[in-house]
Amino acid sequence: MAKYRLVYFRGRARAELTRLIFHAAGEEFEDVQLDDQSWQQIKTTSPTGSLPMLINNETNEQLVQSMSIARYIARELGLAGSDAYEMALVDSVADTMNDLLGDIVEVTFEDDARRKKERIRRFHERALPETMEFLDRFVGRYGKGSGYAVGQNLTYADLCIYNTADQMVLAGVGGWKDLERYPNIHTIVRRIEETPRFAGYLKSRPPAAF
Ligand SMILES: N[C@@H](CCC(=O)N[C@@H](CS)C(=O)NCC(=O)O)C(=O)O
Incomplete structure (x- = not known):
């Protein structure tokens, strides 16, 4: 069990x-x-x-x-960072991504077409670039070229980044291409997609409405 x-x-x-x-x-x-x-x-x-x-x-x-x-x-399960400070850095990525996910969830459940369009416009004008520019610099500094968000190993910060991007695409709020202008973020997302144990799961997931 x-x-x-x-x-x-x-x-x-x-x-x-x-x-x-x-x-x-x-x-x-x-x-x-x-x-x-x-x-x-x-x-x-x-x-x-x-x-x-x-x-x-x-x-x-x-x-x-x-x-x-x-x-x-x-x-x-050992995916939270290697010491107290690294854990806090990992949490700060997760919380940043969770804020952005909140914006995406709001758009997803907005029934009024006009308000939905307006929310998407504001998302691209402000929330997405402000968050991603910050995060791309953050990953450059704390990932130190490892290809992960923080430190030398995969943490749930990387999964948060992937997950929020995935849900942005699922909700029709943005596309994968929107991440290409943030090279450190783009590297993380590609890496998750290409890791065999994720690739299998990501392909086998049932289609989701939200
Ligand atoms: N802050 C909570 C939000 C929980 C929440 O709002 N859950 C919604 C689904 S995303 C829910 O349970 N809705 C059904 C209900 O309230 O009856 C979390 O992150 O878990």
Whole structure:
């Protein structure tokens, strides 16, 4: 039996980062993907009434909040950085990417076509370039040419970068080409795509609506 069960909807949004961390570490996990009807039946079992929720199958302990879950699993599986300072640098990339993911999720769930177009315009005018210019410099400084975001090894910071870019494309907010002007970021994204254990998973993922 897998130690952990990750419960979310049939989509990527706030759960895919943790899925990527499990895959990066080669750690088996139960990937429970609910439809809305099944969710309504168990909503009261989530401490916050929301998903994602991580359940330890051995202790039945639950954890909520997507970034807390991702950080916890990354620490457990050795993908969080090598010392306290490196961990903080990794977290700062993750939080930066999570802010951008928030913008993308907002666009995804915007039903009004005019407001959606306006949000996408603002995303390209401000959020995307400001974030990526900062991050590209950051990776140049702390990745030190390793091809990873921080230090000499893969951490969940790299997975956050990939995941946010992937969700930007999935949401129709931007394209992979938008990353080409940020060389350090582009290198990380290509590297994740080409790493065999990810390539298999990325190709086998079911199509997702969000
Ligand atoms: N800050 C929380 C947000 C959780 C959240 O808003 N989850 C949404 C899906 S992305 C949800 O559970 N919606 C269903 C509901 O509230 O009933 C996190 O990052 O986990």
